[in-house]
Amino acid sequence: MRRSVAVFLLTGVLLLGGCIEPTGLRAVIDSTHKPSQGVIWLQDYPAEVTFDASRSTGEIISYRWTVLDEEGEELASSTEEEFTYQFDYGRYLVRLEVTGFGLETDEAQVEVVANKPPVAVISYARKDAMAGEEITFRADDSHDPDGSIVEYLWDFGDGSRETTEEPEVTHTYEEEDLPPGESRWQFTVTLVVIDDLGGISEPPYRHEIWIYGGCCGH
DSSP, X not given: OHHHXXXXXXXXXXXXXXXXXXXXXXXXXXXXXXXXXXXXXXXXXXXXXXXXXXXXXXXXXXXXXXXEOTTOOEEEEEOSSEXXXXXXXXXXXXXXXXXXXXXXXXXXXXXXXXXXXXXXXXXXXXXXXXXXXXXXXEOTTOBOSSSOEEEEEEEOSXXXXXXXXXXXXXXEOOGGGSOTTOSEEEEEEEEXXXXXXXXXXXXXXXXXXXXXXXTTOO
């Protein structure tokens, strides 16, 4: 018995002194809202999310949760194994730090974005045009319910793509864009918009346009 106690005390001293490298300490975050590629997206807010550190591994003696805003300012903290926070519109970072028996630490984090997705709309576009003719497309009716649109991603269906910060773009379909032997062809123009918090419009907005070869007219 005395030998066992002595070994335990010696191990503790060595751990605290840094002479033994602790192993197996790992911070793990679970939550009621599952992340996608490291981000929890909340389209309906205010929303409460509960975070759980119970799957963290190692000889853990303490937990510390912190919630940071986009500027890095601490909004809330907790030292419980489970932690709940209510999120409003914005981008946040939730961080978990666990401390082991030898005072070693490990950290995990997850990003939380409370944001309604934007809506893409092609509000002006022709239904047909001639090859070689410059065509204007407008997306003025695209909107974001709780922020602003920062990027318009256009796909013209002929292999050409363009990203703009403004809702207007021009494009020219060339004669060689038509399949061999075809005097006209219908192209699908696709628009996706991205808002100021990285939200992406779904589904993409699509517009069909007929392009006529220069030799054939309408």
